[in-house]
Amino acid sequence: MNVTTDPRILKQLLLSQWTQNVNPLAVTATSGTTSTEASGLFDMLLGQMMEASSQSTSQGLSLSALAPLNTSLLSPDADGSSAAFDELINAAGLKYGVAPSLIKSVIQTESSFHPNAVSSAGAKGLMQLMDDTARGLGVTNSFDPAQNIDGGTRFLSYLLRKYDGSVPVALAAYNAGPGRVDRLGIAGEQDLAAKYEQLPQETQNYVRKVASAMIQWGV
DSSP states (O other): OOOEEOHHHHHHHHHHIIIIIIGGGSTTOOOOOOHHHHHHHHHHHHHHHHHHHHTTOSSSEEGGGGOOOOOSBOOTTOOOOSGGGHHHHHHHHHHHTOOHHHHHHHHHHHHTTOTTOBOTTOOBTTTTBOHHHHHHTTOSOTTSHHHHHHHHHHHHHHHHHHTTTOHHHHHHHHHHOHHHHHHTTOOSHHHHHHHGGGSOHHHHHHHHHHHHHHHHHHO
């Protein structure tokens, strides 16, 4: 689906979603990051979005250019629909204090709602859990949507608490691993903005794609 959007409007949607809507729902933590600091990160992300979209359209910002990379091996019976998982997503969001729109955005980016997806690195299921991570979360079957969504949301909730409710930093850690984020000295959005380019390109793309998905699910 191609959506042409004024970049200024897109920036405002993203900034509103991350600094006003999501943080209050991110468990009990609150972020100390000012809107000015967060805006610097969004300027950076917006620039990357515009650069990516300029290759595919001259009419404006095309959100189709931000679609998730299809790196999963999909089961033929997976329908790629979110509706089948809404109840599980809402239950996990309520249980762990994470906005359902954020959970949906992560699932869309990770697996496009295919419960039997397997990445080249071995991540499995809707929220693409690695085996070691899954075991640590008490997930015995990553292809079981109920277990996968519960475990993935629990992990996301932990990351949101760890990084003081910062959704961008939690997303970077979800993709790259909290150890890598910590080694870079990233503890908040100001750090992320300053060291964004030091993250793997895959992680930079991941944060950008979840931001795009949040427009669909959260605004």
